[in-house]
Amino acid sequence: MTEEHLPQRYYPSTQYLLPADQEEVARLNEQHRIIIKAFEDKLSLAPLSLNTGDKVLESAAGSGVWALEFAAENIVKGVEVDIECIDISAKQYPVTYPSHIHFSVHSVANLPPEWSNTFSYAHQRLVVLAMNDTLWRSAMKELFRVLKPGGWLELIEFETKRFHCGVGPSSNRLCSLVDKLFTEKGIIQDVSDYLCPLLKEVGFIDIQCQTRDVSVGGRRIIEGGNGYTGEQWGEGWMGIKVPVLTGGGYGVANTTEEFDALVQASVREWNDSKEVYTIFYVITARKPVSS
Numbered sequence: 001m002t003e004e005h006l007p008q009r010y011y012p013s014t015q016y017l018l019p020a021d022q023e024e025v026a027r028l029n030e031q032h033r034i035i036i037k038a039f040e041d042k043l044s045l046a047p048l049s050l051n052t053g054d055k056v057l058e059s060a061a062g063s064g065v066w067a068l069e070f071a072a073e074n075i076v077k078g079v080e081v082d083i084e085c086i087d088i089s090a091k092q093y094p095v096t097y098p099s100h101i102h103f104s105v106h107s108v109a110n111l112p113p114e115w116s117n118t119f120s121y122a123h124q125r126l127v128v129l130a131m132n133d134t135l136w137r138s139a140m141k142e143l144f145r146v147l148k149p150g151g152w153l154e155l156i157e158f159e160t161k162r163f164h165c166g167v168g169p170s171s172n173r174l175c176s177l178v179d180k181l182f183t184e185k186g187i188i189q190d191v192s193d194y195l196c197p198l199l200k201e202v203g204f205i206d207i208q209c210q211t212r213d214v215s216v217g218g219r220r221i222i223e224g225g226n227g228y229t230g231e232q233w234g235e236g237w238m239g240i241k242v243p244v245l246t247g248g249g250y251g252v253a254n255t256t257e258e259f260d261a262l263v264q265a266s267v268r269e270w271n272d273s274k275e276v277y278t279i280f281y282v283i284t285a286r287k288p289v290s291s
């Protein structure tokens with residue numbers, strides 16, 4: 001496939017499989033609502049006790065939606081935390097924001113040396129499609145380093161291995177394609193089984209993992225309406241179109257038209273099924289006080 005036939009989306013790196021542009025901002029903000037609802041309207045599950053002036057790191061901030069809401073929630077409680085948002089791309093950052101929230105461009109795998117022992121809390125959501133083993137190891141070491149002794153880490157990820165979204169011929173083909181792409185990119189697919197031992201190895205303690213099944217398509221009806229519509233779930237998969245096509249289509253979709261048709265047919269299968277869901281994990285862990 002020649003460059004001029006690829007969709008005009010902005011991709012910040014070849015390792016990260018999704019775009020980082022204004023279309024993606026809209027998707028991330030919609031997804032934020034779905035995730036928060038699945039976790040009983042909570043922005044955070046770590047047992048935090050933050051005070052005014054405490055520093056919070058929002059890693060892989062994307063549109064900054066979590067940071068803006070977390071800051072506002074704390075202001076209501078009379079606490080003004082200082083939030084540092086980082087991401088490998090600034091393209092999704094908000095234009096206006098309160099002065100106690102800061103945005104900068106860094107990789108979580110390589111944070112500024114002067115940030116050691118700085119943050120009382122570090123939050124990171126949905127970087128699984130940007131990470132291989134080497135990056136995860138560097139990232140967890142960096143997050144440990146920049147947390148203050150006693151500080152909390154919270155990671156939110158979704159399962160990319162035990163997919164429950166192959167419910168018909170098209171969605172099964174899409175899942176097999178995605179599996180091949182993830183394997184080639186070294187994406188960690190059993191992310192919860194992988195992360196908890198890694199956190200222990202890095203030095204974290206009090207490691208806990210909570211899960212929530214989040215419905216997709218027709219299953220939303222039996223789950224009280226929460227979850228992704230087939231179309232919303234499909235928009236996420238449309239984001240990987242460029243890596244799929246530049247990777248040669250993985251024997252499933254060789255052209256933009258074939259890929260679009262595959263996702264559209266999968267969306268219909270998801271909306272017609274009551275079996276489709278994804279699993280979200282929230283992993284909390286603490287840096288020992290005596291480190």
Ligand SMILES: C[S@@+](CC[C@H](N)C(=O)[O-])C[C@H]1O[C@@H](n2cnc3c(N)ncnc32)[C@H](O)[C@@H]1O
Nearest residue numbers: 016020028060061062087088107108125126130
């Ligand atoms: C799926 S988005 C999630 C954004 C946000 N955390 C949320 O939940 O709405 C993943 C984000 O990770 C960022 N990202 C990818 N690789 C990264 C890295 N090595 N360090 C920091 N951010 C990264 C991407 O640019 C993107 O904004």
